[in-house]
Amino acid sequence: MKKTVTKLADGRALVYYDSRDDVVRDAPDHRPLDPISTTSEIRHDALLGDAVAIASHRQGRTYHPPADECPLCPSRDGRLSEIPDEDYDVAVFENRFPSLAGDAGRCEVICFSSDHDASFADLTEEQAGLVLAAWTDRTAELAELPEVEQVFPFENRGAEIGVTLGHPHGQIYAYPFVTPxxxxxxxxxxxxxxxxxxxxxxxxxxxxxxxxxxxxxxxxxxxxxxxxxxxxxxxxxxxxxxxxxxxxxxxxxxxxxxxxxxxxxxxxxxxxxxxxxxxxxxxxxxxxxxxxxxxxxxxxxxxxxxxxxxxxxxxxxxxxxxxxxxxxxxxxxxxxxxxxxxxxxxxxxxxxxxxxxxxxx
Known part of the structure; x- marks a missing residue:
């Protein structure tokens, strides 16, 4: 596995995971993005002992875009996305609309494939193994952040679950507390x-x-x-x-x-x-x-x-x-x-x- 760490135009981290060692990932992000501003806050329920993330900025997140405007597809044919390269194996980046941010944790998006119409079940064993390697690497790296207590990789699939982007992807939450x-x-x-x-x-x-x-x-x-x-x-x-x-x-x-x-x-x-x-x-x-x-x-x-x-x-x-x-x-x-x-x-x-x-x- 080859790991390439870079930055998006607004300063968020982007990490490519490739199965081949000779792949070069150096495409810049040309989008005119403003710096990220979040309002994520952790509040504690005194009655139940639960932690609740208040993240009002997520009301404006991308919602069911057409396939030709998918932000998780590679940047191709003049259309710029969250992935500046024209192709990728697995890509991980900081969520533009995170539920957790700063001292309140961190949220990342993991794209399992550049194929918009695929699902995880369509991956080859080699591709699925690369996703496992990426999950493991993200767990190891996020574990080093002093504010992180627990890392939770997960995938939501299907509109019935509430998924707003059809591209095959999951998320990785790094909580600043132990979940209930x-x-x-x-x-x-x-x-x-x-x-x-x-x-x-x-x-x-x-x-x-x-x-x-x-x-x-x-x-x-x-x-x-x-x-x-x-x-x-x-x-x-x-x-x-x-x-x-x-x-x-x-x-x-x-x-x-x-x-x-x-x-x-x-x-x-x-x-x-x-x-x-x-x-x-x-x-x-x-x-x-x-x-x-x-x-x-x-x-x-x-x-x-x-x-x-x-x-x-x-x-x-x-x-x-x-x-x-x-x-x-x-x-x-x-x-x-x-x-x-x-x-x-x-x-x-x-x-x-x-x-x-x-x-x-």
């Missing part, structure tokens, strides 16, 4: 260690991969019905969790526990594109032929950098869709939005079976 979701995982992992002397994430993975498909991680005295493994390799396992929140939700774990992307060994990095690309292709087949591409969120859960209990955390990717059946979405209504109690219409075992049925031939 991660803090809760750490507390539960600490409680499990105190009660059992074992690691919670290891026990979950052992339950899902047990030959008899049974285990009792949650301590309720009953066996947790298995059959939820969707895809398994030598170094990665994908399964529908026992208490899945979403209609179709898959968690992807490396078999060897590591705290974040930096800890993956070469064998896990090599196998990841094979497993992940197949998983994404299955998601697009869930609802049958002729259906629109499945909207999804893909989220990397990484350990906060300085939190107590970091060594207990396990890197994993969570992939889920808000579509519950053909033409119908799962809305977060009263119970989910009001009380954070999810109600899932699709049994996890049925979801796993469906995802096995649609395996590539």
């Amino acid at each position: 979701r991660s803090a809760l995982m750490l507390r539960n992992a600490a409680a499990h260690r105190a009660e059992t002397g074992r690691n919670l994430f290891d026990d979950i993975l052992a339950r899902e991969t047990a030959p008899d498909g049974h285990g009792d991680v949650d301590g309720d005295g009953g066996g947790d019905s298995g059959g939820r493994v969707v895809l398994a390799g030598e170094h990665w396992v994908a399964f529908v969790p026992y208490a899945a929140h979403w209609p179709y939700e898959v968690h992807l774990y490396p078999r060897r526990r590591v705290a974040d992307l930096r800890g993956l060994d070469e064998a896990a990095r090599t196998e990841f594109p094979q497993i992940y690309l197949e998983l994404l292709k299955r998601f697009d087949r869930i609802f049958g032929e002729g259906e629109p591409l499945t909207p999804y969120i893909a989220a990397w859960h990484q350990a906060p950098f300085r939190a107590a209990g970091r060594e207990e955390f396990a890197l994993h990717l969570e992939l889920f869709t808000i579509r519950r059946t053909s033409g119908k979405l799962k809305f977060l209504a009263g119970s989910e939005s009001g009380m954070s109690v999810f109600i899932n219409d699709v049994p996890p075992e049925a979801a796993a079976e469906r995802l096995r049925e649609v395996a590539s031939k």
Whole structure:
């Protein structure tokens, strides 16, 4: 992988990641851009303990532009974009409309391909491996910023999710605090260690991969019905969790526990594109032929950098869709939005079976 660091016209960082070492990236950004002015602010909810980002400048962000005005396509034929070069493999730049900025963190955009009409599932294994390398490099670099406590790479796909740019891309948030979701995982992992002397994430993975498909991680005295493994390799396992929140939700774990992307060994990095690309292709087949591409969120859960209990955390990717059946979405209504109690219409075992049925031939 070759990494080239440069600047956009308004001073934001732009990083190219190329699979070939002989590629030269020196095209300047000729756009007459004003310096970025943001109003990002972190406020704390005293009642719930949550952190909320207030970012009023995002009201003016680019919204569903036509394909020939896409800001994530390369700059070609006199049309200037966020990517000054006329082509690229993977590109990462600071978001022009960030949710987090300055002391309140940092937001980056990662473009998976220069092909506007592609999706992540269309990438080759080499291209997907390059994206993984970019995610890892961004995690390592952002970890060095004193204000950053946690790095969250993720992809939103589909208008139903709220995506406003159709180009294949994701985002990387660098939070100046430990997110509530991660803090809760750490507390539960600490409680499990105190009660059992074992690691919670290891026990979950052992339950899902047990030959008899049974285990009792949650301590309720009953066996947790298995059959939820969707895809398994030598170094990665994908399964529908026992208490899945979403209609179709898959968690992807490396078999060897590591705290974040930096800890993956070469064998896990090599196998990841094979497993992940197949998983994404299955998601697009869930609802049958002729259906629109499945909207999804893909989220990397990484350990906060300085939190107590970091060594207990396990890197994993969570992939889920808000579509519950053909033409119908799962809305977060009263119970989910009001009380954070999810109600899932699709049994996890049925979801796993469906995802096995649609395996590539």
